[in-house]
Amino acid sequence: MQIDYAAVAPELVLTGALCIVLVVDLVLPDNRKGLIMPVSLLGVAGTLLALLALAGDPTRTTLGGMFVVDSFAVTLKILFCVAALLTLAMSYDYLRKEGIHQGEFYFLLLCSLLGMLTIASSRDLLPIFVSLELVSVPAFVLAGLQKIDVKSNEAALKFFLFSILSTAVMLFGMSLIYGITGTTNLAEIAVRLAATPVLRSIAVLSVFFVVVGFGFKISAFPFQWWVPDTYEGSPVPVAAFLSVASKTAGFVGLLQIMFIAFHGLADVWRPFIAAVAILTMTFGNLVALTQRHIVRLLAYSSIGQAGYILLPLAVVNVNGGSVNHEAFAASIAYLLIYAFMEMGAFSVAVAYGREGGYFIDDYAGLGYRAPGLAVVMTVFLFSLAGIPPLAGWAAKLFIFRAVIDGHEYWLAVAMAVNTVIALFYYAKVVRRMFFEPAGDGPLGVKVPLLLQATIAVSTVMVLLVGILPDLAAHLARMSTLV
Amino acid sequence: MDFLAHWGLTLSVFLPIVGAALIAFTPKEQEKTIKFLSLAFTFLPLVVGVLLLRVYHIGMTGMQLETNRSWIPSIGARYHVGIDGISLPLLELTLLVTFLCAIYSLKWLPEPHNPKGFLALMLLLETGMAGTFIALDLVLFFIFWELVLVPMYFMIGLWGGPRREYAAIKFFLYTLFGSVFMLLGFLALYFRASPHTFDVLQLQRIGPSLPSGIQNLIFLGMGIGFAIKVPMWPFHTWLPDAHTEAPTVGSVLLAAILLKMGTYGFLRISIPIMPHAARTYAPLIGALAVIAIVYAALNCLAQTDLKRLIAFSSVGHMGFVMLGIATLTQIGVNAAVFGMVAHGVITGMLFFIAGSIHERYHTREIPQLGGMALRLPILGGLLAFTAIASLGLPGLAGFWGEVLALLSSYNPLSALSSHTFRVYMVAGGIGTVLTAGYLLWMIQRVNLGKVPAQWEGKKLVDVQPLEMVAWAPLLLLTLGLGLFPRLIFDVTTHSVIGLTKLLGG
Secondary structure, eight states: OOOOHHHHHHHHHHHHHHHHHHHHHHHSOGGGGGGHHHHHHHHHHHHHHHHHHHTTOOOEEETTTTEEESHHHHHHHHHHHHHHHHHHHHHHHHHHHHTOOHHHHHHHHHHHHHHHHHHHHBOBHHHHHHHHHHHHHHHHHHHTOSTTOHHHHHHHHHHHHHHHHHHHHHHHHHHHHHHHHSOOBHHHHHHHHHHOGGGHHHHHHHHHHHHHHHHHHTTOTTSOTHHHHHHHHSOHHHHHHIIIIIHHHHHHHHHHIIIIISGGGHHHHHHHHHHHHHHHHHHHHHHHTTOOBHHHHHHHHHHHHHHHHHGGGGGOOTTOSHHHHHHHHHHHHHHHHHHHHHHHHHHHHHHHHTTTOOBGGGGTTHHHHOHHHHHHHHHHHHHHHTOTTSHHHHHHHHHHHHHHHTTOHHHHHHHHHHHHHHHHHHHHHHHHHHHSOOOSSOSSOOOOHHHHHHHHHHHHHHHHHHHOTHHHHHHHHHTOOO | OHHHHHHHHHHHHHHHHHHHHHHHTSOTTOHHHHHHHHHHHHHHHHHHHHHHHHHSOTTOOSOEEEEEEEEEGGGTEEEEEEEOTTHHHHHHHHHHHHHHHHHHHHHOOOSSOOHHHHHHHHHHHHHHHHHHHHBOBHHHHHHHHHHTHHHHHHHHHHHOOTTHHHHHHHHHHHHHHHHHHHHHHHHHHHHHSSSOOOBHHHHHHHGGGSOHHHHHHHHHHHHHHHHHHTTOTTSOTHHHHHHHHSOHHHHHHIIIIIHHHHHHHIIIIIHHHOHHHHHHHHHHHHHHHHHHHHHHHHHHHHOOBHHHHHHHHHHHHHHHHHHHHHHTSHHHHHHHHHHHHHHHHHHHHHHHHHHHHHHHHSOOBGGGOOOHHHHOHHHHHHHHHHHHHHTTOTTSHHHHHHHHHHHHHHSOOTTSOHHHHHHHHHHHHHHHHHHHHHHHHHHHHHHSSOOOGGGTTOOOOOOOHHHHHHHHHHHHHHHHHHHOTHHHHHHHHHHHHHHHHHTTO
8 A cells, every 4th residue: 555655754753752751751861851842833833844845735635535634624723732832832931830740741732732733634533533533542641641649540540431431332333334435434424325325324323423522622512521621730731731631632533523424413413402502502602601710711611612513414415515615614613713712711820820810800801910911811711702803703603604694583582692601601700800809919910931822822712813814714725625 | 195095094994903002002100192192092092083084075965085995705705995975974073083182181190090001901891882973894894893892891890980990790691691782784785795705885775675684683783782782771781870870081982982982883884774674673773762751851850970960861862763763764863863972972071071070079979069050160061051051051062963853763764663752752852841950950950049057168170171171062062063063064965865765855
């Protein structure tokens, strides 16, 4: 079998970097472990360069059609790399301060990233499954890295157990599909499912199993129970990575399977997805209202956001066409924008967490003690809430647009109501920061340089895409698979 | 001149946001620089606004000074702006009132003292408000519309009265609730139109031929957004809180300009694009309008807080505007636009005065005031003048909007039931009597009578020169528009005729 090495170059670069990180960790003395960060950063940057070299090329297919590099794959891989870069920059000072095993951390993070890269190229159930595991397994360990912290242990254990269970269900679903169709190739599955209407009921069952599996990864209701505890217990940069990159990886797998392999059964699963999406956003937003811990608030908010991203799947048309294209593009555009606003909010949480700001109560008066930090936090929160002219607004517009294009007016109304509920808790944090007098906390918050960089990048992207939404919309439309 | 014709509108709308950015990068200790910047960047847009009058052709129907550029091609939204006779007066009003607020803020800034934040937000607000009146693309309109929310939220929540946090979040949530439905309406309109477009002018050609069921549904969705902003009864409950708690400048801008965004939305978007639905809903809108008039007047009679009284009176005055719009006639819509401008001028002025009274007495409770004409004759005189203008005395600006709105409901669009509207007219007429009642009673309690013992021997300063400078344009307009209503009607009539033609009037 011929391998197109250009197509897998980014993955090869990253694998190389992984090995180097592992070796460097072995040879470095304990007090110099921080150096692994720049090495990892270079590795991801190299991967990013290799990806950019692939951008704009015609589609490449290799490894017997399992591995495809098209604009969809390249766009999402770039997004994963950027998310990883931001996470790395966010982690450096955090890990040194918390005394977390730095060598292991960076190695595991890059492993997880490798899984994300391959899932974006997988057009076959097998590599999708393997990639998804590669994303998750290192993440279990990452979540539990603060070994002596009970909450971190709980985070890892919950994450692990839920993940294993859902993976088993998903794998069962996949095996059923293989049993019916005799193939694991996504496009081929669609063809054979259409040709064998007799086994439709089993096909539907397997679709449900697969969706359940992904529901865990993307934290959809009712598979979201692990999220708040895991995010809270994990090191905060890990929570950021999980909520952005890992969730996006789940969506990437789900979108590929639903749009390519299962769209022929859309009539059956559409109402189910619609219900899951609405329940997910409603649950996330309602529970977020009661949160007092900032990371838990962001966790529930990210559940709400997952509901929005899922919603366009509820308008998928059996016969394909422009509605599917728009729905796919809307989800991708939301993922692109979501990454930056979520990373930004988590960066601020990391920055202020250094000074002991874990609870929303701690944010009281931040607007007076550290106005800059409070203003950018406001930008991220209002962007998540969907207030124009910030990027999150454009993201919601694309979702609304796709849903209304599919004539699902009630779903759009449900999401609109959710947007209003969500504003309440985002504004709650903003209110604490600005409307309450500065407490006894110290004046000014020292933000390390690298963290400043992640915040700056996120802010610029949120503002830029907010004013010129076409940057995200155009990219998303280029990067659909239907 | 050519540059002005193409980019003048854009300039007048975006200059304030430039000013806001400059202020954001000025250290907060340099208060003089900050105040100068706020003054300069509200004055420059006003200058541009006045120059625009020279290139604007008053006798022409249709949009002028248009700019239409590509913006978000992948969803079909464009940067399309322009003005006609309906938006021009509102744009000029926005530019003027914000400049006056900047003058007022030179000396009087609300507590906690933070000119940097306050003035930057005010400039941001100006961009949102002015932009709403020139946007001719639904997505662009929506952005400007929402741009207003955040600055106003902070203005109320940071610099407001005792119940500021409650008022701020209530304002925010209410308006957002309305605007998400408005957005859904916009999107539904987009997909129903063929070819798909967000362009208001194109939609005005395509929209009327949409099936009536669809029109009714979309009109309702958008209507919620606009009605909350106006605010129409029963969506008005955010307003008394927001107005009362907001700092003086915030109340002035809310009353003078923000409320007009709602009525403007009806005139620019809902009615011309969906004339069938407009005819269907007109009786309902009219009914809600007269309920608002009477309800607000009764509420005003019960108020003891001066600012809250003025706030409720806004509900009533906007009721007259909506009644004029609901008739769907040339006279009614003209009256509505006139009423919008007049209300902006008069109620803006009333909120300035209420702010100044609070500045001096540190209370706005009407029973605790009294005898103000004795202690502060100029301020008392201005309050009486403005309140009388507000109740619609002939010769002052408040008269034309109200009387023509009532007059037009005697004879609404032929498709509407004239019986119904005549009932509205009578109810509205009773409302005017009540309005006169509560305003005169307010003047009596505040201005006349004995000075309460607690103010004896206290030093109270009458109107200061800077206040006079900030207020003079509004006072002159109150008189000028009252005596020469043609100043507005000449500008509006042609565009209003264009609008009512779409309705089959």
